[in-house]
Amino acid sequence: MTSNNPFAPPGPSGRQPQYMTVGSGSTSESAARLQAMLDEDSGYGGSMDGEAIDSSAWHAGLSQDRFTPEHTPVAPGESNAASENERRALASHVHQLFYNQNRTALGRAINQTAETLRKLQEMNAKWPAHYPTVQRPPEPERQPKIDVRPGLAHTQSTMDNHREKGKAPVRPQPPKRAGTSLGEHQSADAEAEAEASSSAVAKQPEPAPRLVTPQLAQDFSVLKIELKMDGLAQSEIVHSLEKHSVASLLDNQINNSIRHLLALRERIEDTSSKVLVTGDLNAGKSTFCNALLRRKVLPEDQQPCTSIFCEVLDVRENGGIEEVHAIPHGYKYSRNDESTYRVFALKQLEDIVIDSDHYSQCKIYIKDIRSVDQSLLNNGVVDIALIDAPGLNNDSLKTTAVFARQEEIDVVVFVVSAANHFTLSAKEFIFNAAREKAYMFMVVNGYDNIRDKNRCQQMILKQIAHLSPATFKESSELVHFVSSNAIPVAPAPDNGPGGGSGGSGSAGASFDGGDDKPDKPPSDDEEPTGKHGEPGSPPKKKGKGKEKEAQDDFNELEASLRRFVLEKRARSKLAPAKTYLMNVLGDLGTLAGVNRDVAQNELDRVTDELRQLEPVFEKSKKARTEADDQVANNIEDTSNEVYQLTRNTVNSSIVQVAEADLGVDYPGVFGAYNYADNLKVAMLNQITETVRWCEERAREKTVNGVSSIKSLGLLHLGDQYVDLTFRSEKMFRSRRDALARQVDFETEVSDFFDFANIWERQEKVAGTSMAVTVAGVVGSRMIGGVGWLDGALTATKVVGTNNIRRLIIPGLLTAAMLGVAYAVSQIPHSLPRRLSAKLSAQLAQLDYTHSNATRISAEVRRALKFPADKLREGLQRSVEHLQEQKRETVKVQQESEVARKYFGNLVRDSNDIRTRVQRVDLEGPAPGVAAAYGM
């Protein structure tokens, strides 16, 4: 298409083609302003708290979804050519197509985003995501969920004061993943970002583990975690939260987000637009609604009557049946479920609207008697529902305010009495609603009653300027001074809502103005009615009657309202979805980016940790084996050594006990037996003492052994080695005096005379005679009891036959005496030997040496075994601990690997969806339209 195409917009067209204008020619400029106004409307249609619609690029164009009726009311003198109408109809269809395309694209994006969020939930359950906390600046206004009305600002400042004044709360130890958060291991980007930030931020206390930079936290809009706790700053609360708590908060947030996305999907799929008509009691709301419908549907009365919300819908939505569905309190309306409402005929409406005791609202299905191009309800493009609200008074003010905030309310029409102006309730309502919906459609009704119309306009506009500056700015388009009762309406159904301005019965054709028109015909000197406040706006033709003027004004209002509703629809339905999607996907991207980096950091950290852990683990295993061997050897060597030492020492002690100076004095032959007993005791003591000495040595060796085990422990376990107090005195507590009981031998006479030994000894001793020898021999025989005769014979042999007779008697005596004396004198020498020999024999029989050596070495072994076992346990524990650490680290490594991949993909996916959402152009002309019109 070229610029000379027959559909080219007439007149100088800026960004707004003229053929788009609905209504009189005089409104095109206003319409253009409305577009500009919509550009700036950041609150209207916003469905979420704080949800901002970035409409800076908004401009009116072909893309705008608007009703282009075949017989659009036009200003006098404007061409209403068929081609114009066709073009408008065509444009309307194209716009609808474009709207549908956008709606489908957004619907698909919503599904994908919800699915992505669900997957994030699953991931978050396995790998608790790191979450940037909201580190709110101290200004009270930054508190998003707290009323921004100045009066309430102190709420937040109190919290901050708490934070400043209160002592810093004790923060728990960081969770395990501490080292991996960007707060500590910032990625290059995050670092650059941190550097770019103010020094104040840099001076902030060390970011807590799971926090990322505050800047990132600020970026979050939808998935922001809001926490409130008295006296604690947000960040401090999150600081103190364990990672699973953060994860469950995020999970909760995701749930909310998914819920909201589904609500948005429902909303964009909903083809209807709801217009809430509210205002003071008796302002003429019902009359206004009836005028819009050109039919007397709602009861009008001079006294307050509407006390429930009455929603007027097109009859097609109820299968073509005109009726009223009254919804009792506590029921959620569902048209297909008759148990949720009660059905009444239209004529019963009068009774229903006042019955607020039983019903909360009602749905009125009516047939709009006007044609599709004139009808507001049945306009061929969008299903509009008109909601007549109860007059604002103390009871319903709150309810209406809540109602007005509902997402499905696209437009609020405020009806104010021209005579009464704004009441306190009205002001309060507008002030509150202005936060949600920046623009409001104002209908100043009952204008016919006003004589000084200029003054009235000025006063009302002044009030509007104060109450809703945005609306005031566009007052020419949004503020209308009309007389609703001047509009001819079709009569009420039989016995239906009575009173008011029932028309002649020919719908939309009769302009008789009704019975109760208070106006008299205008006089020439009367102020002209018409658009207010527009400099240079042409005065109304004076020749025409007031009725016609009032109808023109109302027509103008209708055109503006239709524009407002239809144009708003695209923004109020699609824009919140787009904005929310952009926000949530932006958040997802940020969250994913942060977590991808965290996962990467974590992966790097654990990989590094594993690299370091591997040799430590191997070393620990080796140490365990080595120390095990060393300890075993230590025990073996020590106990063997102790065994040998004991054995040798005790053996030699036994052998030498006879020679040892036992300190027992020989009291003489008469105390020989005592001497023998004492000797025995002394010998036993000597041997016992030797054993004790061995035990002492064994104790020393054990102490050495224990300390060498300790050094092994310290060497291999370091700090983890648990030192044990070794109390060596507890060793060898028993069996030390057992020997005396075990050894049991009697001293015999023969023990006193060790002849064999004496013989040996006398040869060595000088001066001993043969007689001694003889005496010894004889004596020994005699004493030995072998027989004295043998001894005598032997002596004969020795002495010789010749001397025998001479020597026999004295010699024998002497010899015997000498021998006995000698033997007796040898008792101190003989007895110890004999006793020691006997002792030795008995000890040998008792296996004394071996059993003591075994006992002592066993005790040593036992004493060493305890610390050795402890050391082994410690080493084993250390190995197991390292093994566990390794297992854990490998697990974290695998999880981080998975998380890194997942979040990497999430970054990509969320960006992809976001790009697609971004491409959904709610602002510019549809590409098809642009092409068709050569734009």
Ligand SMILES: Nc1nc2c(ncn2[C@@H]2O[C@H](COP(=O)(O)OP(=O)(O)OP(=O)(O)O)[C@@H](O)[C@H]2O)c(=O)[nH]1
């Ligand atoms: N003169 C004049 N009277 C009007 C106009 N609009 C409505 N009225 C009358 O004002 C009275 C109240 O009108 P309603 O439409 O019932 O007012 P309402 O705001 O719906 O009242 P409630 O729903 O009870 O709050 C009726 O008697 C109407 O006929 C108007 O533009 N001019």
